[in-house]
Amino acid sequence: MSARTCWSCGGEVAAGDPICPSCSKVQPAAPAGATLDKFDLLGVAPSFDEPAGLDEKFRSLYRMLRPDIFARASPRERRYSLEQTTLLNDAYKTVKDPVRRAEHLLALRGIKVDPKMSPEFLEQTLEDRERLLEAKMSGEPLEPMAKGVREQRDRTLAQVRELVENGGDLAQAAELLARMRYYARYLDEVEGRAVEL
């Protein structure tokens, strides 16, 4: 990536740098796009597990860029601060969450997680949900079922890790990863999180 020029002092700013090293002014955010490396943005190495020191990295960057310290700055700096912290929040949300993090890892390798499922898996989820509904109606305890799905989820994620870390079939990893949404929705429903408003 190429360096940019600081809008304020004209000095050179490295592409990923949110602050100008010469005059300390906040810089505009990189244009949004699929190629943005959110690990890089946070200054951590890409990894399947949560990178060490993620929280601290995020907070120290946020501390530098947050809108609070630009409350009385020029409209331009306020805008850049808003852009930068918006990106930062999104990156942190992605890298903090195991599933989003894995998706992003794949995206960085050019693999998009496709929401299309194999018919067998779809059939399985439909069956699971039907059973859940029946159990809800009959007042049967839901926890054993939730436990089963939780175990499936953990197994699936372990498989994804295996594929990603040992140079396996990334397309297969993407397919497995897409299943995580179904597990999440199922567990939400067990916990009554869906629509209780």
Added chain:
Amino acid sequence: MPALLQISEPGESRAKEACATGAVGIDLGTTNSLIAIVLGDGKPHALAVDEGSTLLPSVVHYGEGGGPGSVVVGQAARRMATEFPRDTIVSVKRFMGRSSADPETRRLSPYRFAEGDSGVVRFVVDGARVVNPVEVSAEVLRALRTRAEDRLGIKVHQAVITVPAYFDDAQRQATKEAGRLAGLEVLRLLNEPTAAALAYGLDKRSQGTFAVYDLGGGTFDISILQLQQGVFEVKAVGGDSALGGDDFDRALAEILLEGQERTPRKVREAIDAAKRAKEDLTRVEVTEALGKRVTRAQLEAAIGPLIEKTGGPSRRALRDAGAPDGKGLDGVILVGGSTRVPAVRRYVRELFGMEPLADIDPDEVVALGAAVQADLLTSESPQHDVLLLDVAPLSLGLETMGGLVEKLILRNTTIPARATQEFTTFADGQAGMDIHVLQGERELVQDNRSLAKFTLAGIPPLPAGLARVAVTFQVDADGILSVTAREQLTGVSQTITVKPSHGLTDEEIERMLLASIEHAEEDVQARLLIDNRVEAQRILKAAEKQLDSNGDLLSADERRQIEAQMAAVRTAAQGSDHTAIHGEIEKLDRVSADFAKRVMDRGIERALKGHSVGEFDQGELSPHAKKAYEALRED
């Protein structure tokens, strides 16, 4: 200059330096408002601004004449509320950012509402003046500002103003406008529970996961925060922006009013008596209100269902924060005057399974936290280095095919936040795309709050599905949303920033600003004249229509009387005396009240005979006539 603060601390010179920035924290509450500032001791202090108290009742009285001295705020205004129930606006916060069609404006209250074109709530006060909630709130803020200036001996022009975490976009916008109108630069809108946590975290050095249960006069908020080493991270929020102590008062007032005639004055008296009784009953078991004996058990029976309404949002927020049923919670902080009610405390104890904390005055804690934030935002060397991470209280989305909502930003997303979604055209050569912005958690459009509607025009003619429109939502650090829509493919791009559809238009804000800066009497008079003329035309048209279709309900004499008064309204409307026009309109209302009732009865009769109620076309009636019907209906 009145005596400076009634505190003495070492480092007086530091105090001057610290408050030289004049950045204050303001809790603009439903019932009471407070102003606080960080002084040289590094601590926030609430200022005594109303008859020796730090609590300024959020009550604004509009007196005769409309001159600068005719507006009274605070205790003094509260005392006038009974005598002038319609000219004294209490709990205006409940109307902030609400449209006149909102159920909130239809609750038990003594006010007279005018109908505005943009659907914003407007109160008719002092006979003919029309004010909106933003203007009323600005009076409260202005009073806080000027009284704080007297107290401190410096100018105050920057403020952090708190809002309920559960305030939606329109309510936040309205609050910000009120600040601007009161001559304040609003540095930040801060969520009330977050402000409270800030005060607690710094004062008590609390660490861990906390729930802030904030039940104020008109709003309920629940926030789950994680506090550690100067980082305040909001995990989840929830609430009800129309639930609070006011509802307790109204519930009790309903009991006091049983079997009584309901005039605006009676209603005001009953609500005030209920409020006093409620306060008494935090200490004693039995009290008296309007000559009736009221017991704590009675009060608790009346408000029990209201208190229980806080349970749902609380449980949901706990789950959202990953602390179901209060598991892993280190404490519950009580905020807001309504948490003094013993039944509320009992409920909180049960709900969270622990004794709640109330070490810092629940009335002051929010303003104190706001002052800390104001200091952080303005000082070269703030007293505390704090990192605040707050969230969007409600999901934000767009209407898609079939009346469904597509969510772009989910509730409890850390702000600032941004999301983009692409849409394509569905017809060949489609030149425009309707964009409907919604806030809420439900699936169907109709169940969510409509924030804005606009059409992206100028899409180049292309076959269906080829034009691509990217809609981007950006939520800033105040929790305020802006939406832009851009046609992608052709490079012809168009950017539109939306204002909430039931908020105030730019012109209205401009008009209010001008009016407040210049306070030009002529301007006000001119506006009143126009408003009253429009009102006169409206009521005349309605009356004519009713005479046409229901004239048979009148005797010749009655008809003559109404027609004579209509002529009087017509004549007055040609003149330039707005009070005269208003007077004649009122008279017409009076002489036609009986007629109105008969028309109403006929309508009901028809409805009972199987016609639909819709056939009785109330929509055609003037607001005055409608009020008359509503009053009759209540009897």
